[in-house]
Amino acid sequence: xxxxxxxxxxxxxxxxxxxxxxxxxxxxxxxxxxxxxxxxxxxxxxxxxxxxxxxxxxxxxxxxxxxxxxxxxxxxxxxxxxx
Numbered sequence: 171x172x173x174x175x176x177x178x179x180x181x182x183x184x185x186x187x188x189x190x191x192x193x194x195x196x197x198x199x200x201x202x203x204x205x206x207x208x209x210x211x212x213x214x215x216x217x218x219x220x221x222x223x224x225x226x227x228x229x230x231x232x233x234x235x236x237x238x239x240x241x242x243x244x245x246x247x248x249x250x251x252x253x
Contacts, residue, residue, distance in 0.1 A: 171197065172246065175224065175239040187235065188228045194242075195221050201253065210252035217245040 171194040178186035198221060205214045220242040227235035 172239045172242045175228075175242075176236050179233060179235050179239070184228065184231045188225075191221065191224045191228050195225070205249055205253045208252045210249060213245065213248045213252060217242065217249055220245055 171190060175187055175190045175194070178184075178190055198217060202214050202218070205211075220238055224235055224238050224242065227238055
């Protein structure tokens, strides 16, 4: 999903970017409790913070969302290590 954010931002399709971020948030909401239950509370908070920041960047159509999505990709790797 983060890769799609990057693709859509590169295409300057901000409606799609906003939708991508919503989808990312909804997907993470479904697994968050499992991540926390496995001891990944800090990692979950970090990822959640990145998604919030992406939402703000998407709303302002800020190309810096590409950098934040890349950070989130790293955070996904951390999440996968616990869940």
